[in-house]
Amino acid sequence: MSKKKFDYFINGEKGRWEVIIGLEVHAQILSKSKLFSSSSTKFGAEPNTQVSLVDSAFPGMLPVINQFCVEQSIKTGLGLKAKINLNSVFDRKNYFYADLPQGYQISQYKNPIIGEGEVTLDMPYGTKKIGIERLHLEQDAGKSIHDMDLNNSYVDLNRSGVALMEIVSKPDLRSPEEVNVYIKKLRSIMRYLGTCDGNMQEGSLRADVNVSVRKIGDKKLGTRCEIKNVNSIRFMQMAIEYESKRQVELLESNKKVDQETRLFDTKKNITRSMRSKEDAHDYRYFPDPDLLPLNLEQNLIDKLKKELPELPDQKKERFIKEHNLSGYEANILVSEKEISDYYEEVIKECDKKIATNWITVELFAALNKKNLSISEFSVSAKNLSALIKMITSGKISGKIAKDVFEKMQINDKDPQKIVEKEGLIQQSDPKELEKMILNVLSKNEDKVAQYKSGKEKLFGFFVGQVMKISDGKANPKLVNDILKDKLK
Amino acid sequence: MSNISEFTLCKIVSGIKKKDFTSEEVTESFIKNSKKSKKLNVYITNCFDEAISSAKKFDKRGDFKGLLSGVPIAVKDLFCTKNVKTTAGSKILHNFIPTYESTVTNNLWSHGAFLLGKLNCDEFAMGSSNETSFFGNVINPYGEKLVPGGSSGGSASALAADLTPATIGTDTGGSIRQPASFTGTVGLKPTYGRCSRWGIVAFASSLDQAGPMTKNVQDCALLLEAISGYDPKDSTSIDTKVENYSSQLTEKVKGLKIGIPKEYRVDNMPNEIDNLWRKGIDYLKDAGAIIKNISLPHTMYALATYYIVAPAEASSNLARYDGVKYGHRAKGNNLTEMYENTRSEGFGDEVKRRILIGTYVLSSGYYDAYYLKAQKVRQLIKSDFNKAFNDVDAILTPSTPTSAFKIGDKKDDPISMYLNDIFTVPANLSGLPAISVPAGYDKNNLPLGLQLIGKAFDEQTILNLSLAIEKRANFKKNFKAWWS
Known part of the structure; x- marks a missing residue:
């Protein structure tokens, strides 16, 4: 079988364009308790029933790292054939929102726990390696609910503090189908490892999608847009298709693509501007002084490597x-x-x-x-x-x-x-089969004559008839053999 | 027994044990004084009724296992206390009642003490005069118009005025040592990591430490022993042995090498501070210590470094006070407006100033020039101390550049206010233990303290040296209870 050629391009009015995609996948770590507290992470509990004083940021509360979550991220790193950094640092990403109780998210900014790695995709046109830029640990925020009341928003902090791995790919993906295969492969690896259940309906796996386009042959990357928080592969693919066409249309009409954050509108299947680069948050990252740098022992990594499935x-x-x-x-x-x-x-x-x-x-x-x-x-x-x-x-x-x-x-x-x-056992008794066959042949003497005069196609007809009167139970091989013999 | 309240903590502990007096009598005597102390404005919340019933229970049970059995203690209102309002001196927490107890106060209660009340402090511990508290100024018992220092000003005044037998404060840039110096009391900031920060309203996480404030050095050793210890709930707490500071306390300091850093002889330092320092040197020489001149070359950058690092951390630590979950909430037509109104109303000027500074120094484009640079300088300051401690066992400096100043004097001049921390911030930046011990008076009969900075986790040495100074300085408080 000859290999199919890669053929995903946007055919613009002025030429063909290549789509460049990078993904930031947020994968919820499979763990009974949260990244910095002992609250449960079970999905579907009553709102605000899995919230500790740490998760709700009461005065004087301090985070303590969950060793299990660290090991889960190391395992994932090993599964991505990535560099495990013996020293990493937790930073605070500062912004205000009602479902972010601390007023900052604890994440890893400059020094992530996992460095470069790769994922191999099997595409119809051959295998393709997608580079992994990094994987870092961070806490999830809570959930704001805006549609329960006209005048108030509600906040559910069950998810607040749940451990996430942000897996950042290099801009190596080139089509919606590659994104599909990449996400599935990533999910497959994590499920093998038991580090993420990959359940997109429950939000255990979501992605920010970075999209840019460039003319075929161009070396330089175009300006990218980031489509935030897309929670299904189908939506990711639709968002990419829409967004890449939008960018091509802009560029072909001599307009420029603004670097911005966009949202995918799942009702209209379009992407919409959320905020421009100028309005981008200044997150004022700095190392979290409540947490010491994370120093890993090589022994631990070796041990986890040995235990890898x-x-x-x-x-x-x-x-x-x-x-x-x-x-x-x-x-x-x-x-x-x-x-x-x-x-x-x-x-x-x-x-x-x-x-x-x-x-x-x-x-x-x-x-x-x-x-x-x-x-x-x-x-x-x-x-x-x-x-x-x-x-x-x-x-x-x-x-x-x-x-x-x-x-x-x-x-x-x-x-x-x-x-x-149900008496479905195959009829393999030659004598019984012979009876059936003779019965069929005697009822169809005209066809037997035609067969013998060269119309060999009729053989199938005789087999069919035998199967029919045996209720499909006749052993086809034996029927063949006996029939051939009788028709000689 | 009208004078129990004047006794030292150790004398009270042993008196209760020996049944010279009951816990109830002790508690009554502090409550009696406290009730007459309104003018000093040291209490934000009193727990007098609960304290009496705790004392009665104690007297019935008579369990003397703890180091502080039967002792009522008032603490700075920065420690979260279970079911007792905890305000951090701020309007934004004016109605906040924790459901949990800080590790450090819990250690006190495990040692048999009980809570007498919550003491006034600068808002979120940001201040050097106790003038930033939402609950009003605290008055220094040394004078109706004088500040007690800050931020543990309520603690220092309450202690000096015999309203509590001992107390605990927190020290981020000098907030235990400076008010101790201003009120003629002993205050120690332990090594960073010695005491748990869990349950203490955070100001600047990499600098904050709780510590004892007491009437003398012996008491300080005892209280430090009671509150210290590793806490798995605080990732920055350090799992190292807690010494029996009080039983090991000795004034035998012969042969110890004491560094005198030339960089602490700052411009415009009053003569009497310099003289006090010389006296301190003489006391230690007399005790057999060896004096060595040393250099801590980056000292001059410590204050600037501190006023970048501390506000940066504070700006982030205080983000949680947003009106959503607890504390003060103002009305607003949308989330942003609610935030703006809540924080505008809830925080005082000094806190806002520091949040602004902190936000600025962490902002993109400024981070490298301010925050990152400050972290580098902080490393240099630490390494100055590391080098110095190759040659000396402790470092002696004045605690403050002046004695207690007048209320309002520096309120509108933040820089001059910040300069008050000039001798105390280096120990916070480097995480080292430091103590202020009263050593004399200035020309206005106001107390002055000397500071000893020790090696990491070597609180014992600075306690011993302080004891040697205390014995020789023979400091006695020289005021009557004019407020009652």
Whole structure:
């Protein structure tokens, strides 16, 4: 199969433009407690029930770093093949807002905990490495609710102080599809590591999207706009598409792109100016004097490195080698850890080739149809494996297996029992099959004559008829063999 | 027993233990004095009723395990006290009642003491005269028109006027030592990290330290021992052994080397300050210490550095007082207006001045020239001390460039007010322990203190040297309770 060529460009009136994208992904760290306090981080609790004196910034309260969150960020850094900085510093980012109780966010500005790394994307036109600029730790703010009351806003501080990793990519992305694959890959890595659940509906993963355009062949980057806080991949893609076209139109009509912060309007599917560079906040960053610089021991990093699970890229390589998979198959099987675990569970006791097919075709189709994740799927790996074994042993046909699979999805029944109960066992008794075949042939003497005079296409017709009178249970291979013999 | 209130803390502790008097009698005597002290304006909140019932409970139970068993203590109103209003001397917290207890005050209570009341201070501890408090000036017992110093002015006056047997203050740039010097009392700023900052209303986090204010050095050692210790809730608190300062206290300082930094002989320093310093040198020589001239070359930049670093941190620390969660809230038609009105009404002029300075020095375009530069100079000041402490065990300087000044004298001249901290800020910038011990009087019969700066976590040495000075200076307070 020849590789597709990269072809995402904006075709303007005066030429083709390249879209340059960089992402700042905010990933909520999987941790029971917050970055600087012991309050719970559980999603969906009653407003303001998971708030400590530290989270609500009472006088005299002091932050204490959560070691677990630090380790989670180191693990993520290792997963991104990034440099782990032994010394990093927490800074205060100062601004006023009702859901920011301290009046500043504790973040890392000049000295982040994680330095440069990379993420590998598998695109139809080959693999592509996206550079990671940095990863830093910071606290989330609370939530302002403006639509509960006409005259007042409400504030929920449950999220205040929750640990986030801000993962900043280099401006290496070139299309909405690359953004899609990048986010999914990042999410996959973090889920393998158990450092972020990647749940975009719950806000565990959001991104600021930086977009600029340049004429093909230009070396210099254009002026970029930052689209703030986009919380789904689809919105990111739509925002990029809209924003890059907007910029091309500006530039082609000899106007300039203003460096500014924009918002994506999810109702109109457009980006809107939020504030210009001139109005940009002066955050007055300075090192937080309540926290000592974060000094890591190399030992800790070595230990975490040793404990690192197999990551998607490694697993893909292994799958290709061990299970004889194509790159495409391996890719989709490792994209989610749960799927790869499921796959490896299934193939423990049955044919790998058929299992791969079943999972990538039948199982994925079922998941898509019902919009389920593998962990929500009702058929256990053990039962799917049993089903496949029945196919390979000739007990049931592939066609019957599909019906059984449907039935298994209702309540994860043992396929063996379904087959027995419904009498779906494949008919492999040559004598019985011969009877059926002779029956079919005698009823269709005219067609037999045509076949014998050279119309070999009719062979399929005879097979079909046999299957029909056997309720699909006839063993197709045996039917073929016997039929060929009888038609000689 | 009318004179219990004049006793030292140690005498009260041992008197209660020996049953010479009861905790209730002690408490009554301080309450009696306190009730007659309205003119001094030291209390923001009194807890007299609660104190009496605590004393009664103590007398019944008679548990003498703590270092401060049965002792009533009033503290600066910067320490958060559970269920007791904590204002930081500010209108913006005029109605704030914490649900928690600061670590340092909690340490007092664990040692058997109980709260007598909350003492006036400069607003958010920003001031050197106690004139910035929303709750009004505090009067120095040495004179109706005199400031007690600041920011722990209420604490210093209350102590000097026998309204509390001892007290604790906080010191960001001299806020314990300068008022101690102005009121003839002992005040110690511990090494940064020695006492927990948890539950203390923050002014400048990298400089703030709580510390004891007492009638003599022995009391100071005892109180320091009670409040010190590592606190996992304060990341800047340091896990190192707390010495038994009071039992190890000795005036035997023979052979200790004392540095006299030439840079502290500032222009226009009154002769009597210089004379006091010489007297201090003589006292220590007499005690067998060895005097060495040293140089701390970056001293002249300390004050400027301090007045960049402290406001910068303050501007950020005080951002939380926005009317949203607690404290004063003004009306406004939108969020920004509510912020503006709340903070305009809630903060006084000096606090606003420092928030403005702090915001300015952290702003983009100015950060490098001010904040970053100040941090570099701060390092130089620290390394001056590190070098000096290779040769000496402690450093002796005056505590303040003048004695207590008149109310209103410097109120409209911030620079002259800030100059009052000139000898005290270097110890904060370098995190070192420093003590002010009363050593004499000026020509107007106002007390003057000497300062000893020690090595990090070597509070014991400066306490010992202070004891040697105290024994020789034989300082006695020379006023009657004119206010009662």
